[in-house]
Amino acid sequence: MDVSIVNNDFYLSGMAALIGDIDKQLMVMLRDGRTFIAFLRSLDQFGNLVLHQAFERIIVGQQYADIPRVYPTYRRRWFYLFVVCLAQISNAFIWINFSPIANLGVEYYKVNYDAINWLSLMYMIVTIPFTLPSTWLIDKLGVRVGMYIGVWMNAIGSVIRCFSVLASIGTQGRFVILMFGQFICALAQTFILFIPTKFSFVWFSEKQRSLANAIAIGSNFFGILLGSILSPIIAPDTSKIPLLLYLSVIPALLAGILSLGMRSAEPPTPSCKAVVHIRQPFLLSLKRLCRSKSYVVLFIGCGIAIGCFNALSTLVEQMMCPFGYDNVTLGICLGFFIGAGSLGSLVFGYFADRTGKLEEISKILYTASSVAYILLVLFIINRVPRYFIYFAFAFVGFVSLPLSPISMDLCLECVYPIPEATAIGINVMASQIIGILMVVIFPKFGRPLNEYEMSIETCSKDSTDKIVVLNYSTPLYIMAFIMVLMDRLPYELLFSIATHLDSPKDLCSLSRVSSVFLSVSRDDRIWKRLCYRLYNVNPPLDELKQNFYNLFTKILVPYGRYLGYWKSNEMYYGGLIVVHLKISDGTIIGE
Numbered sequence: 001m002d003v004s005i006v007n008n009d010f011y012l013s014g015m016a017a018l019i020g021d022i023d024k025q026l027m028v029m030l031r032d033g034r035t036f037i038a039f040l041r042s043l044d045q046f047g048n049l050v051l052h053q054a055f056e057r058i059i060v061g062q063q064y065a066d067i068p069r070v071y072p073t074y075r076r077r078w079f080y081l082f083v084v085c086l087a088q089i090s091n092a093f094i095w096i097n098f099s100p101i102a103n104l105g106v107e108y109y110k111v112n113y114d115a116i117n118w119l120s121l122m123y124m125i126v127t128i129p130f131t132l133p134s135t136w137l138i139d140k141l142g143v144r145v146g147m148y149i150g151v152w153m154n155a156i157g158s159v160i161r162c163f164s165v166l167a168s169i170g171t172q173g174r175f176v177i178l179m180f181g182q183f184i185c186a187l188a189q190t191f192i193l194f195i196p197t198k199f200s201f202v203w204f205s206e207k208q209r210s211l212a213n214a215i216a217i218g219s220n221f222f223g224i225l226l227g228s229i230l231s232p233i234i235a236p237d238t239s240k241i242p243l244l245l246y247l248s249v250i251p252a253l254l255a256g257i258l259s260l261g262m263r264s265a266e267p268p269t270p271s272c273k274a275v276v277h278i279r280q281p282f283l284l285s286l287k288r289l290c291r292s293k294s295y296v297v298l299f300i301g302c303g304i305a306i307g308c309f310n311a312l313s314t315l316v317e318q319m320m321c322p323f324g325y326d327n328v329t330l331g332i333c334l335g336f337f338i339g340a341g342s343l344g345s346l347v348f349g350y351f352a353d354r355t356g357k358l359e360e361i362s363k364i365l366y367t368a369s370s371v372a373y374i375l376l377v378l379f380i381i382n383r384v385p386r387y388f389i390y391f392a393f394a395f396v397g398f399v400s401l402p403l404s405p406i407s408m409d410l411c412l413e414c415v416y417p418i419p420e421a422t423a424i425g426i427n428v429m430a431s432q433i434i435g436i437l438m439v440v441i442f443p444k445f446g447r448p449l450n451e452y453e454m455s456i457e458t459c460s461k462d463s464t465d466k467i468v469v470l471n472y473s474t475p476l477y478i479m480a481f482i483m484v485l486m487d488r489l490p491y492e493l494l495f496s497i498a499t500h501l502d503s504p505k506d507l508c509s510l511s512r513v514s515s516v517f518l519s520v521s522r523d524d525r526i527w528k529r530l531c532y533r534l535y536n537v538n539p540p541l542d543e544l545k546q547n548f549y550n551l552f553t554k555i556l557v558p559y560g561r562y563l564g565y566w567k568s569n570e571m572y573y574g575g576l577i578v579v580h581l582k583i584s585d586g587t588i589i590g591e
């Protein structure tokens with residue numbers, strides 16, 4: 001790479017190492033920083049990895065670059081957070097509102113329990129194929145466009161569901177309409193569910209990010225709480241199911257209207273240092289996620305924790321009604337479950353912000369969750385007094401639901417700087433897959449009721465149709481066993497993550513990293529002029545030279561290797577770069 005001075009202008013030319021079929025020579029006139037950045041962006045993926053702010057921060061140091069030392073935040077972020085939370089509440093309410101009244105749904109739509117379960121399964125199944133497209137769109141177009149798509153699809157789906165109560169439509173046709181509306185809402189979830197983490201990362205400071213993420217994700221739990229409590233109250237019998245569908249439209253439309261007030265996808269200035277760092281292209285992000293052992297372990301662990309929650313929320317009525325619990329009791333149980341979970345998310349999110357000990361908090365939560373699930377299963381099967389049941393649900397919620405935001409923060413720490421929506425979207429996809437397997441497989445392990453259980457069950461109470469009721473003791477034991485199994489996995493395997501930017505060695509998955517040959521000028525005039533032309537400041541020359549060296553050895557070369565612009569041989573990592581600094585008469589200052 002040559003830096004020359006010709007007629008008081010700088011010219012920058014670069015040549016990658018001639019290894020294999022890689023032979024690229026790059027030339028750009030360096031009149032000011034904007035020209036250089038335009039040049040970098042012209043290099044497609046490779047150039048996009050070196051953003052303006054990152055280049056400034058590495059070249060001249062944060063205190064001299066055009067990056068604020070105090071990162072400002074903006075008050076409108078709280079309004080945006082409210083819109084995100086309302087969208088989460090509305091979408092979750094629509095997902096869960098038939099689970100606490102599954103027996104009424106069976107009677108109203110003249111279907112079986114499996115068909116009602118598909119209203120919940122629809123959300124999980126749709127997430128799997130549409131996660132990657134939706135996360136790509138969110139990362140590509142930003143939070144605002146992702147919100148527009150999500151909230152308005154959610155509103156349209158909720159309106160379509162209301163047509164399923166029209167008497168002029170046949171019984172089978174009504175349920176098809178309900179499923180179609182549920183599908184639209186499930187498709188909206190793939191946008192709504194993946195926005196909170198990216199939104200909190202972009203708009204909130206480092207000291208507020210975990211709390212904002214916990215509030216946004218906790219809103220999803222709060223929507224499930226409302227659906228679990230209000231559904232049995234609003235629809236105590238089949239005649240009130242239309243009212244339940246009508247009321248579910250209100251928050252969906254309100255979220256859509258308020259989303260129009262979101263004026264920008266990102267704040268005018270970065271909210272924290274990490275926001276200005278380099279970001280990786282989508283396909284390369286997927287490749288790195290697959291190579292990260294830490295992420296794969298968190299992928300499984302978080303997936304099982306959230307999958308158990310999804311299965312319990314979906315099958316709770318079918319699991320508990322054989323033991324004599326009515327719909328009102330189920331609603332209260334889910335209320336304690338989600339309410340305590342939302343509180344736990346806020347509490348543990350606050351401590352995570354204050355202490356930064358995500359790893360330790362996660363260990364505590366996994367251990368406590370295994371104990372909580374054992375207590376819940378034993379209390380349900382042995383029909384203990386109801387206040388013990390309420391306590392068990394609250395305990396499970398308080399220690400298991402915070403695993404969702406905490407694990408997502410851990411994932412971002414593990415794979416940074418991969419885009420947030422991509423990392424979280426694939427993580428959520430794991431939970432949906434596991435949840436689907438549980439919802440589909442658990443009923444297969446149910447057994448017919450004995451004579452005593454048939455005398456106390458409430459599943460078919462007041463029903464004019466014959467409903468097949470099963471005892472879910474075995475599935476409950478399996479769920480508790482899965483959580484205990486996760487807790488017993490070695491913590492060194494579960495939580496061996498790096499809480500900082502991965503080193504080039506880790507990034508490129510190479511066993512060794514050798515030095516890159518880089519010569520710099522010994523003439524201070526060259527450095528002073530280069531810095532002044534770029535930034536109009538005069539930083540200490542030693543710091544400037546060191547940071548300039550770091551730019552090539554820690555950013556350009558590793559990412560060039562990762563993208564295939566350079567290929568390593570037996571001696572060198574990332575190819576060989578030699579920098580020649582020349583002045584107009586051709587004298588080589590440094591080589």
